[in-house]
Amino acid sequence: MPGIAVAAQAVSRENVDRRGVLHGATLALLLAATVVVGCAHGPRANPATRSALAEAETALKRRDYDAASAAYDRAVAAATATADRTLARRERAEARLFMGDLAGAEVDLAAVAELVPDDPRAWHDLGIVRANLGDPGGAAAALTRAKGLAPDDLRPRLALAALAWRHGDRARARAEYQALLDLELPDPVRSKVRWALDQLAQLELAPTAPR
Numbered sequence: 578m579p580g581i582a583v584a585a586q587a588v589s590r591e592n593v594d595r596r597g598v599l600h601g602a603t604l605a606l607l608l609a610a611t612v613v614v615g616c617a618h619g620p621r622a623n624p625a626t627r628s629a630l631a632e633a634e635t636a637l638k639r640r641d642y643d644a645a646s647a648a649y650d651r652a653v654a655a656a657t658a659t660a661d662r663t664l665a666r667r668e669r670a671e672a673r674l675f676m677g678d679l680a681g682a683e684v685d686l687a688a689v690a691e692l693v694p695d696d697p698r699a700w701h702d703l704g705i706v707r708a709n710l711g712d713p714g715g716a717a718a719a720l721t722r723a724k725g726l727a728p729d730d731l732r733p734r735l736a737l738a739a740l741a742w743r744h745g746d747r748a749r750a751r752a753e754y755q756a757l758l759d760l761e762l763p764d765p766v767r768s769k770v771r772w773a774l775d776q777l778a779q780l781e782l783a784p785t786a787p788r
Contacts, residue, residue, distance in 0.1 A: 625655035626665055633672065642676055663692045670702075679710055690719070697727035705736060713744050729760055738773070751777045 633648035649669040656662040670685035686703040693699055704719030717740060723733035738753035754777070757770045 623655065623657070623661055626652050626661045629655055630665065630668055633668070637672055637675070645672060659692055663689055666692070679706055682706055683710060695726060697723040697730060697733070700726065701733050701736070704733065708736070708740055713740060716740055731757055731760060731762060731766065747777055747780060
């Protein structure tokens, strides 16, 4: 199964109302996790884990979610080495996202981040899930960890900026967007970042509505 398809889309969508408030959809997860049957799990996976994951993917493909969940649970239980445990937890997290179980995915992604604390992808995905679970503090902590591990990766910075903007911390959002301009960005992304900074600047200049 490919990586979790999650990203903050605030910059790319320009989805801001007249007050400059980001709509909730801008932080929505892109939970289009594609099921790939028979994907290779690498030589490190023990036979029991490998077999259970293959069964889980087959069940997921036919949308037998109970069977898939049971097989993923067996894969996690059979995993002993760190590589096996990481693989099983990550794939169960992806499946849980696919099935709409954000809370379960958060548990697995937190376990993955603990198993491989130097993996920025794990922290990024954990942060996005936490944001969608209504835990901005936990989301910011995980995304900040991802940014520290991969300072040239624009994804955690975009997510942090969107999160800060959504929760009213415009200074933090502006700082994250401004820092993005120091990275090598595709022209469309750079344009969107500049757009976001312009929107934030306009909000700062806008008169405060009387109470």
